């Protein structure tokens with residue numbers, strides 16, 4: 001029986017990519033810088049000392065990161081014989097955003113340029129805003145700028161509650177984000193508004209509209225909820241998910257995955273919020289997953305709660321939590337199951353600004369019978385999709401080269 005588990009630790013980069021300079025990200029290194037801060041006792045909020053990720057390290061995390069960044073990672077013990085196959089991959093998609101990263105992982109890189117709203121202030125075109133206000137019958141809007149999502153609700157949340165005007169903001173990504181209060185504005189109304197904006201944005205080639213609901217009654221206690229929703233355009237061609245489903249297999253999405261692929265190639269979408277629930281749900285779904293199924297989870301918190309928030313201790317705690325739970329997953333795998341852990345881009349919490357960073361991603365593979373080889377540098381994230389296509393005996397993807405021949409049991 002063939003089953004695979006694909007876990008995306010959202011934003012868990014392992015060192016600047018060759019083309020990082022194009023993004024202003026030369027020298028960025030999500031894992032490396034977190035480990036460095038921990039090692040220097042500079043990431044001490046609710047945790048202490050060197051980064052503790054022994055299980056990931058045993059599979060080959062330290063090895064692959066050392067290969068990616070040409071330097072050992074502080075505090076990670078040297079492992080003579082890793083228990084997994086390990087490599088790192090570079091991105092060929094034009095952007096460093098979540099859909100590009102995920103689609104490329106699934107074999108479909110984004111080789112065209114997304115539309116963006118580059119202006120930091122007055123970011124959205126007036127005709128677009130007028131159309132949204134008219135179509136959604138709004139009293140107006142707030143924001144209309146580049147912003148960090150937590151900062152902007154602190155600044156404009158009260159005014160939003162008083163006036164009923166939604167908060168519109170964007171970032172260096174191809175996104176139109178809408179923050180509204182779950183009670184005073186209403187969650188369903190926010191989703192309806194996002195649908196309207198999604199339709200209007202297709203002409204602008206914008207990747208995602210994102211609903212950012214929040215709760216609380218004053219800036220000090222405003223907090224975003226798990227009811228976030230991403231409205232993505234569909235991938236430009238069939239991903240390995242589509243192929244697997246078409247061939248009679250199943251793809252079980254956990255967390256944000258279904259939204260990221262615009263619900264294409266998904267058999268069932270299971271909602272889960274927070275690292276603990278995402279992990280629990282992954283285990284539950286694995287326990288009942290049948291033949292030819294892919295259990296596919298996105299752990300968004302690394303990115304949204306810690307990377308973008310530039311919270312090094314928080315990111316380290318999240319990695320340590322994930323690592324503590326990893327043995328449960330390893331022991332839940334059947335003899336022939338394949339586990340792949342990876343990321344979709346970087347988001348170095350020590351980096352300037354609040355945006356993603358152009359980095360290599362880890363490719364960490366485990367299976368009870370696989371060969372624990374060094375997979376080296378992979379020329380595209382699509383090697384993962386191609387490997388899954390190969391593993392499930394699907395027709396080959398257009399991009400990527402399969403590493404299944406290198407790791408398959410002898």
Ligand SMILES: O=P(O)(O)O[C@H]1O[C@H](CO)[C@@H](O)[C@H]1O
Nearest residue numbers: 147148149150171173175308
């Ligand atoms: O600051 P927040 O709202 O978390 O926004 C971040 O989340 C968006 C989607 O991943 C990114 O474009 C980035 O701007």
Ligand SMILES: [Mn+2]
Nearest residue numbers: 010011098344
């Ligand atoms: Mn992401």
Ligand SMILES: [Mn+2]
Nearest residue numbers: 303304308356
């Ligand atoms: Mn992000």
